[in-house]
Amino acid sequence: MEAMNSDNHFNIMLVIVCQLVPEIESVLREMFGKFNFREESGLLQFWACRTDPDSEEIGCNLVLTHLTCNPTQDLGLEDYRKRCLEKQYPFIGIETCVGNWLAGRAVQTGIADHRTIHHVVDQDDQHSVDVGARGQLVLPVFFDDSAENKLAGVIEYVTNVRKESYVEDFEQFHNLLKDKGLKSTYMGKTIKVVYDGDMIKFRLPLSAKFTDMLREVTKRFTGLENTKFRVEYVDKNGVCLPISSDEVLQICMKDSSLKGANFIKMHVYLEHIVF
Structure with a gap:
């Protein structure tokens, strides 16, 4: 995937931060604070969806925001987040090749997905290499008052050890989103x-x-x-x-x-x- 230049990346980050205040940011901060990690290491972070109102293309730019939660301050998970912050992701359209980047795939499909113990690492895919042996759950989040299912962004949950399934974690997110002006779909x-x-x-x-x-x-x-x-x-x-x-x-x-x-x-x- 082609990288955006640094100026464009800065502008997108600035717009995203403004859009997150206060509607989405307060909800996500509360959700991240209430999420039950079950006494295990885990990282929560939010990829915001930025669309260009002047563009005729269907899709958005995903930009990693400052909203994050790593309660055990796990260094391995912090390293993964730093790798994410170093990347400058391009426009994600319907036909964009996102490889095994689950957050990008969630934008295209509109449904949640997870990387479990059943997943085989593709050494030719850079995102798979960055994730390594860690597990993931990605959850697209939509504005609840939008009949068109307007995408707000993607919640990413990363664990050091891959689980058999992340369905319980998905259901926890789904319940935390209720009556908060945001909604999710399903896994x-x-x-x-x-x-x-x-x-x-x-x-x-x-x-x-x-x-x-x-x-x-x-x-x-x-x-x-x-x-x-x-x-x-x-x-x-x-x-x-x-x-x-x-x-x-x-x-x-x-x-x-x-x-x-x-x-x-x-x-x-x-x-x-x-x-």
């Missing part, structure tokens, strides 16, 4: 489904059931409503496997996290009935 994955030469895209929560996935598929491929079909995905070993239950769908979700994929690609095949 999930972007799903791309190919059928008969066409491709659809939708989002599924990590808690989604097999029937939820089928409902989303038939909602978009209406010709499948009264047809017998199967949905397959490619697992981490490159094998095509049918998704036929809640358990298999959850395995599919975990495989996606393991590969650090931006999305899960599935294929629909018609079942041939033999008389």
Whole structure:
């Protein structure tokens, strides 16, 4: 990704700080103060979304703000934050390649994501190298009074040790945001489904059931409503496997996290009935 020059970076930081006072800053400070780290080391920081009112492009610049919380003053986590502050991130649009930068991905998808023990570090991706063995949860935050889901920014939670899941932490953030003028969406994955030469895209929560996935598929491929079909995905070993239950769908979700994929690609095949 191309870096912005220092003057532009300074101007963006100045605008962001002004925008955070007082509406967002007071809410986030209160939230960071109430967050339960469960007596473990952790870092909270906020990436603010800055949009150019004169630009016709869809997206925003993400800039790391001064809002942070590292209650144990862990030096490793402080080092990670310094690395983030040294970077000058460009405009994040719908098609921008963000690699494994979860905060940038959250801007594009609008859904929360996490880096767990199932994730494999990509040594060719700089952000994966910066994060190292640490775990992450990113949570896009929207203005609650906006019907268009206007993005305020992204909360990033970093831990020294990767967890099996960050769902409980996500739910804690979700509850802290209630009635504060801000809101979040859910933790999930972007799903791309190919059928008969066409491709659809939708989002599924990590808690989604097999029937939820089928409902989303038939909602978009209406010709499948009264047809017998199967949905397959490619697992981490490159094998095509049918998704036929809640358990298999959850395995599919975990495989996606393991590969650090931006999305899960599935294929629909018609079942041939033999008389």
